[in-house]
Amino acid sequence: MKSLLTVVNRHARVVKILGIKEYLKYSLKLRGDITEVSINNVNVFIRSGSTDLDVAISCLTGEFEALRYLYDSDFNGVIVDAGGYIGTAAIALSRIFPNATILTIEPSLENFSILQKNIIQFENIKPVLGALVAKDDGNISLVNRGTGQWGYTAVQSPLDNMDAAVMHDTPTVSLSSLSVNVDEIGILKLDIEGGEYDLLINDADTLANIPNIIIELHDRIVDGCSTEFFKFSKERIVIKDAGEKFLSIKR
16 A cells, blocks of 8 residues: 555656646656656656656756755856766756856766757756766776666676676766866765765775765665765765765865
């Protein structure tokens, strides 16, 4: 009964956000078909039957609102969105900080193609194809953990699916190889499905220079993510956000 109520409540929420006409248009699409919907006055492209809709709704209805209090609305520094998926987190960040330059990094070719369609209306969002790693060194394999389009990872043997299938190679990107200086980055958003472990172990000195890091921890993919994060943040302010998210603020 609880599961049924959860499903009903989810659909009711989606109808409320999209409106009945948009909801029916989306629902009648075949799985994998791309459709355009409006969420909180933003038009975005999503794939039917995928994780896209839930992520888009979450991002565009307040998931990152806590970051609004880090800077004034006219903040014009750099925000790095690692794990850009289909671009809705970058869009949410752009709406909060419209004068910021936002670099959104996504390793999946399929996700990246939709991301590009979604961010074209936002001149301050710059797409970067690749996986964020501690040291960029050519390409790395992207693997499918079987958890949907939001769960692709550059971790080669994820704990929750040691036999995850390789999808394709993707370029590697490091914080120091981006088109901006690290000291320009005011906010770093990390949702890279276990890839945070590599950064925390092998690029902690660079991370330490970034004032605000919002991160999702994936110990189920790589053991030790949380341990390394709290070790890294021992001299910083740590705030627990919703779900797996933590905010690490430089004192």
